[in-house]
Amino acid sequence: MRGLEEPGPRPTATPCGCPKPALETGNILTEPIGYLESCFSAKNGTPRQPSVCRHSRACLKIRKNIFNNPEHSLMGLEQFSHVWILFVFHKNGHLSTKAKVQPPRLNGAKTGVFSTRSPHRPNAIGLTLAKLEKVEGGAVYLSGIDMIHGTPVLDIKPYIADYDSPQNFVEPLQHNQPKPRAVSQSEGKTDGCDQQLSECEEPQPCHSTEEKPKCLEDRASEDNCPSPRDTTETQRAVPEPRVSAADLGLESRRGHGVGVVQEQHGTRDPEEGTQRRPRRVRGLALLQSSSVEPQWAPLHPARPAERTPCSVVPAWVKEAPVVRLHVRFTPHAEVDLELLSSGGVGGQTSFNYFQSAEEAKCAIEAVLSADPRSVYRRKLCQDRLFYFTVDLAHVTCWFGDGFAEVLRIKLASEPFR
Numbered sequence: 001m002r003g004l005e006e007p008g009p010r011p012t013a014t015p016c017g018c019p020k021p022a023l024e025t026g027n028i029l030t031e032p033i034g035y036l037e038s039c040f041s042a043k044n045g046t047p048r049q050p051s052v053c054r055h056s057r058a059c060l061k062i063r064k065n066i067f068n069n070p071e072h073s074l075m076g077l078e079q080f081s082h083v084w085i086l087f088v089f090h091k092n093g094h095l096s097t098k099a100k101v102q103p104p105r106l107n108g109a110k111t112g113v114f115s116t117r118s119p120h121r122p123n124a125i126g127l128t129l130a131k132l133e134k135v136e137g138g139a140v141y142l143s144g145i146d147m148i149h150g151t152p153v154l155d156i157k158p159y160i161a162d163y164d165s166p167q168n169f170v171e172p173l174q175h176n177q178p179k180p181r182a183v184s185q186s187e188g189k190t191d192g193c194d195q196q197l198s199e200c201e202e203p204q205p206c207h208s209t210e211e212k213p214k215c216l217e218d219r220a221s222e223d224n225c226p227s228p229r230d231t232t233e234t235q236r237a238v239p240e241p242r243v244s245a246a247d248l249g250l251e252s253r254r255g256h257g258v259g260v261v262q263e264q265h266g267t268r269d270p271e272e273g274t275q276r277r278p279r280r281v282r283g284l285a286l287l288q289s290s291s292v293e294p295q296w297a298p299l300h301p302a303r304p305a306e307r308t309p310c311s312v313v314p315a316w317v318k319e320a321p322v323v324r325l326h327v328r329f330t331p332h333a334e335v336d337l338e339l340l341s342s343g344g345v346g347g348q349t350s351f352n353y354f355q356s357a358e359e360a361k362c363a364i365e366a367v368l369s370a371d372p373r374s375v376y377r378r379k380l381c382q383d384r385l386f387y388f389t390v391d392l393a394h395v396t397c398w399f400g401d402g403f404a405e406v407l408r409i410k411l412a413s414e415p416f417r
């Protein structure tokens, strides 16, 4: 097979010596389409993934120097429930990256940067699946975000489950496969793709506001999460049976002694580990191999009766050593929060992003229960106090064994919008 990559740097000039257009060499000068207004002012306390805190909110206004009429660029977007946001980790501080990183969720263990969602990567680009609350003129309003205020946004793309979620991939019919049958989403979940249902539905594109799923995952407060059975059933054509894990080359992964978890709602995880997906390329699956040349295995060999995992995540992501924390508020902190939301502090009438004290409390709980501390703070630092700001609330808390306690909530000294 002909390799796509020549060894060494790619030529920046054509054979005649003319410089190649930057786009052809993969060097693009990015221009943010806008800068995010987010309820998180600093990295500290910002969720590590959007699914951690569904009440987190942000607004993105498309800049006029990108499009004269920004609202034109958003036409049609309001019909989607979720969007991908591509952005720059502009507050990384430095551009150096390491091949191995220590995601906080792994509590000090190292893994390759490309197997994580670490902000510190060769190109400091982040990818977040956010809930689209509304589109208003040239602005999009989002919830379930993990970016800080001022984040430069490079692109918005609609989330389309049929393209973006492996359980929705319709496989081309093979001669030894039965015909596809129409199954409902909930029915589909009982098959081999769905052995590990999570609390909330995977976001699906919705055709009307009424059909929008109520929430993404908010593992801290599951109150509003519809059970999979409650959601609107969507008819899909899926082939039965689908290919096996072995067919996808996954046995080689197990052969490396790494546990894997089959996913049915596979696109999101609250922490920094990525979810690995079996890569499908027109009937071929890429096998992990130590050799330089990729090795390809047929996607549909002998055992069609086995079920396919829709996506696969290593166990070290799912069963990471960092546990969820119980969060409690002192009576003092409860009063602080009420005062803050009712305008009793500093004349501020309400939050900028949260709609109620209850919502602010849910957000604080969600942030803390995911243990936002760095590995250093968690393991080595004697100081158990932790501070972070969300919306107008400056939160002081401390961590004990298996819990976080909110001590004070004050008006942030520099409220931002």
Ligand SMILES: C[S@@+](CC[C@H](N)C(=O)[O-])C[C@H]1O[C@@H](n2cnc3c(N)ncnc32)[C@H](O)[C@@H]1O
Residues within 6 Å of the ligand: 043, 044, 046, 047, 048, 049, 050, 088, 089, 090, 091, 092, 117, 118, 119, 125, 126, 127, 128, 129, 146, 147, 148, 150, 151, 152, 272
């Ligand atoms: C682990 S990253 C994941 C981001 C995205 N969901 C992804 O997977 O690419 C999220 C963390 O990045 C940090 N962060 C958010 N916005 C940032 C920014 N603009 N610059 C630098 N770091 C940022 C925050 O500490 C947040 O907890």
